[in-house]
Amino acid sequence: MTSYSKKILDIINSSREHLTAEQVYFKMKEQEPKIVLASVYNNLNRLHAEGLIRKVILENCPDRYDRLEKHDHLVCSRCGKLSDIHLSDFTAQIEKQTGVKVLSYDLKVNYLCPECRAREDNKRSK
Amino acid sequence: MTSYSKKILDIINSSREHLTAEQVYFKMKEQEPKIVLASVYNNLNRLHAEGLIRKVILENCPDRYDRLEKHDHLVCSRCGKLSDIHLSDFTAQIEKQTGVKVLSYDLKVNYLCPECRAREDNKRSK
DNA sequence: TTTAGAATTAGAATAGTTCTAAAAAAGGAG
């Protein structure tokens, strides 16, 4: 693994922020001022193809790159904010219910984040 | 609802094929030869915003538009083919495990479709 | 009818991402 790959992987793994390629690029620039956005994409794609990072695809926004560690995502339906959740037994559940061998799954749960919920409640009570 | 909207909704609802905007466009052209792709997008977006259809976002392919009727998706990790599955109790499960009020969820299960699985098995046995 | 709002059109524009070809760097064999 090249130094860029290694560093990019470290950035992804040590962040809990669901970074975009551009955000990774800016973080890389701090360590490697000469790096170019295309190299970030190259490396993110390679890492993703090797199964070392995840790619989180959302509506109307750039893709996010995420550590592999098992977790799922809550997406606020109002502001779009992403947060992590941990669910148990889902793979087993899906396999049991469908009969297929699950390689992996991608679950996004739409909800209202506490801030947006408060705003909604506030609006409603007026 | 305008006639375009109505017709596009019918196309989505009567198809089990997870159509792209372009595919919807071609189907619409059969009935409405003058329609333009932008109008298809306008209407798909409107229908989606009104919550009358779903949008299925996948990696490296145009968005698919799908009927609302409750179901989830299997995605073949090899050929990308999409199929429907029906799961029970997932919303309840997620709510129980996370404590949030689930508005909806989007689940894509990666697996090998029968054809691709056969091809893999074949390869391995050689 | 007239008018206002909505829908449609054509085509330009956008944004995120990928591609291309050349240059640089890394790795291995001798």
Place this chain on the structure above:
DNA sequence: CTCCTTTTTTAGAACTATTCTAATTCTAAA
């Protein structure tokens, strides 16, 4: 080390799905 091959990086062009813009047409209510 030196040569050779492969991989990675770079710069910038290109791509593509989608959105935007502004002008036009349609619709339906008053």
